[in-house]
Amino acid sequence: xxxxxxxxxxxxxxxxxxxxxxxxxxxxxxxxxxxxxxxxxxxxxxxxxxxxxxxxxxxxxxxxxxxxxxxxxxxxxxxxxxxxxxxxxxxxxxxxxxxxxxxxxxxxxxxx
Amino acid sequence: xxxxxxxxxxxxxxxxxxxxxxxxxxxxxxxxxxxxxxxxxxxxxxxxxxxxxxxxxxxxxxxxxxxxxxxxxxxxxxxxxxxxxxxxxxxxxxxxxxxxxxxxxxxxxxxxxx
Numbered sequence: 001x002x003x004x005x006x007x008x009x010x011x012x013x014x015x016x017x018x019x020x021x022x023x024x025x026x027x028x029x030x031x032x033x034x035x036x037x038x039x040x041x042x043x044x045x046x047x048x049x050x051x052x053x054x055x056x057x058x059x060x061x062x063x064x065x066x067x068x069x070x071x072x073x074x075x076x077x078x079x080x081x082x083x084x085x086x087x088x089x090x091x092x093x094x095x096x097x098x099x100x101x102x103x104x105x106x107x108x109x110x111x112x
Numbered sequence: 113x114x115x116x117x118x119x120x121x122x123x124x125x126x127x128x129x130x131x132x133x134x135x136x137x138x139x140x141x142x143x144x145x146x147x148x149x150x151x152x153x154x155x156x157x158x159x160x161x162x163x164x165x166x167x168x169x170x171x172x173x174x175x176x177x178x179x180x181x182x183x184x185x186x187x188x189x190x191x192x193x194x195x196x197x198x199x200x201x202x203x204x205x206x207x208x209x210x211x212x213x214x215x216x217x218x219x220x221x222x223x224x225x226x
Contacts, residue, residue: 004154032213043116043203043217044155087155091213099145099157099171100215 003027006088006103013078013110021073021106023088031093033071034100035064038085047073047086078110114138116218118204124224125194133189133221137206145207145215146179146189150200158202161187162209194225 005024013019025033032051036044048057050066057064061082063074073086085107089100117136125131137144146158157171161181172178176194181187191198201222205215 034214036217041219043219046214046216049214089155098143098160098162098168099147100155101157102147102154104152104154 003101004088004090004103006086006106008106009104010107011109013108015079015110015112016077018074018076018078020075021086021108023071023073023103024069025071025088025090027090027092027101029093031091033066034089034091035071035073036087036089038087038105044087075108078108080110080112083108083110116204116206116216118202118218118221120221121219122222122224124226126226127196128193130190130192131194131223133191133202133223135187135189135204135206135218137185137187137204138208138216140208141206141216142184142209143207143215144181144187145205146187147203147205148173148200149203149220155203158189191223194223196225199223199225 003026007022032049034049035047037047038044048064053066053068055066061076065072085105087102087105089102091100119134142163144161147155148158149155159179160168176192179189201220203217203220205217207215
């Protein structure tokens with residue numbers, strides 16, 4: 001059973017067209033939820049860490065929010081350079097593996 | 113300072129051969145992770161090192177996979193008797209430790225097993 005599910009798998013937007021990416025997660029206890037951006041042929045680039053429900057973080061045109069079941073990455077007035085795959089990952093609390101559990105990502109294309 | 117670096121960036125090998133992948137973490141980062149990213153799949157956790165503690169090997173898919181780390185510096189991931197299903201991007205990440213949670217990733221090594 002997937003612990004982290006991202007939707008949609010792919011999203012094509014026009015430049016300036018705002019939208020949201022979803023990350024649903026199932027863990028017994030959340031230590032942290034992470035958003036990364038990955039460009040083709042490169043490693044994931046850190047964007048945000050969220051720790052508790054209600055928390056929000058912003059960076060330029062991106063805003064990440066967190067509830068007890070899911071996180072949203074809102075992108076406002078996107079530009080073509082925002083095109084990338086956006087990855088969501090969770091880290092469980094209470095022992096166990098320290099590694100992150102990733103979703104499969106949302107492939108975002110912003111058309112000029 | 114510099115970010116996480118990995119070498120080689122690309123590796124092509126024949127089925128049955130052994131390969132070694134290298135990771136240089138960010139200076140001062142005590143925690144180091146290896147992940148695998150297969151085409152169309154999410155990143156999969158492989159192994160975790162924290163300081164001088166015993167590594168967490170819970171994500172290694174088989175006994176053909178092993179990893180070492182010298183102190184708090186370089187790590188090598190070794191895959192013995194490679195199989196075609198080992199073809200993937202192998203990513204290394206490091207974390208500061210001491211409460212710092214964010215993992216910073218290297219560019220990855222793209223492994224193709226023919």
